[in-house]
Amino acid sequence: MRITADEKVATRKRILEAAKSQFRSKGFEQATTRDIAREAHIATGTMFNYFASKEAVVVELASQGFEKAQREFVKNRRSGAEIEEELFALVGAQLRFLRPMRKYVRPLLDSALTPATITQVNETNSSLRVDLTEQFAAILTDHGIEEPSSVALNLFWALYVGVLTFWGSDNSPKQEDTLALLDQSLRMYLNWLCK
């Protein structure tokens, strides 16, 4: 029986919802693809037609969060905002939309957001890292930093991944320490960049 495009979309959505539920209740390490498939009412083998691994599911969930963050950033962008504020606004929004998956941000970092050089491309995650890098570079360009060097972008990427890593295990109330770290880190980075 042929599966329609709509059914494929619906199945994909069910898998993602099931994965969120399983990760929340069992944690990323303990949740299995079998558990996810069962909750999504599909065969385990079918699940692999959509996602090759649990990590791939996490990357997809994160991508959705990043897209929402980007939309919110664009919608709330205010004229006259300085570069530091804009970078903070974007990352701050990302952290908020990724919050449901904070406890399993590590597989995201390991698989899709490694602090490798920008020139190295990983087939499974090139899209996410490239998209994010382009978003950051666009903000830099909007504030007069034409064609940011690969050093500048790599440095920013290292800072960004460092903040996400910290955030993943930040037990301060409402992860307020991460906001402070992000604020101070951006200030330091931009002081260097804009010298």
Add this chain to the structure above:
Amino acid sequence: MPTTAELLAALPADEPQAQPCHVEELEQIFHSLANRPVPTGSLRRFCSLGGLSAKLSMAYLAYWIRSWYQPSEARQKDLFETHLRSAINTLETMGYLRGAVAKLGQLMTCFPDAMPEGFVDMLSNLHFQAPPMHYALIREQLLSELGDPKDIFDEFDETAIAAASIGQVHRAQLKKGQQVAVKIQYPGIARTIRSDLRNLKTTMRPFLINRDWQAIEQLFDEVRTGLEFETDYEHEAHNLHNCGRLFADDEDIVVPQVYESFSTRRVLTMSFVEGLTFEEFLATNPSQPERDHYGRLIWKAVSRIYSNRMLYTDAHPGNFLFMEDGQLGFVDFGNVRYFNDEEWQYHLDGVKAREGSKENHIAFCKRSLMMKDEDAKKHPEMLNLVVEGFDLYNEPLLYEGAFDYGDPEYLQRMSEWLARGAKQQWVKQEPVNLFSHRLNFQIPTLLFQLKSRVNVAQLIRDESES
């Protein structure tokens, strides 16, 4: 960072009154503290500790560190070196010392010769600067604490109108049209302060092997408690409520109203009070009657709170607004201390002593220093100094007629007295004195700048009758 040998060389010897302080070395120490960059990955932050408790307590702390070094066997020397370095390091890691530490150094080195203007300058400028928060950070804090600002405010001024002690204030309008001031705290700063103070206390403990640790610990705890309260805006909301009701029927003094639905530990939303800041008011070159009028209102405000068993412990110029129709805006209640029964009785006894004989003054002062008779015999100079200070503080209260705070002579005598007091070795005192003494210095300083003349005795009589 100077070497330990350099730090030790900068310290005075055993007899504090005999040795001159090494001005240049001490300034260098504090200057290096002021200019040290924030370590990578550290969460140390700038922070503004608006309360004078922090400023003076840090000055005392710096002085104590100087005076604790005592020459002894080599092994003990090593121990002291280690602890001194530890204490200095702890001070260094307290990022909120930055910017003002140089001023602290100047204060410590200028004690005997400080002019009133110098002290006034120190008090008005010695505030720590919180890192400015751009609107994106403000928005994240509001989202975290209250929800989407668009659902709460019709308008929100994205530019801060004032710096608060560890945050900043924005003007806004609620959905029903109320004009409000929204104070938002820098993320994580409250916990950083609490953690740093605990660390500092731990650092100080082994260093004080020749001192009365319990007395100092009590004082330190007093300061620490006050600072921690300042970081909790729910506590401030509680203070605003308690103090505000005292002026509900007063036409002259305006205290903001709290909007509790839009306030949390990190965000405080209050009714907006419109008026000139202290500096703006002085810039209008006000007439003498205007200066006297506001001076009287400042005294009245603080005095009425005190009469209701509370101590407004930070009469900083930034906490008053000079309103168009002659009203005084009384804002920022981050540090209000409540007297327990024992402390209140102590203060009532102080009032009685003020109006009593010289013997009453001495007896009360002995008690304030927690001195037994044998202590008083061993430390007569300390007791005499405190009696002198008691008389000095009460001078305006006993003066019949308008006391001229604008005359620098009074503040000069007070400054000299403070300088002599800082050099004393006696450390015990009733903990609540730390704040009442500070207020006793703040009010004359404030009114000196205002050049006010206030009939304090009459004001106190009027207040007690009302």
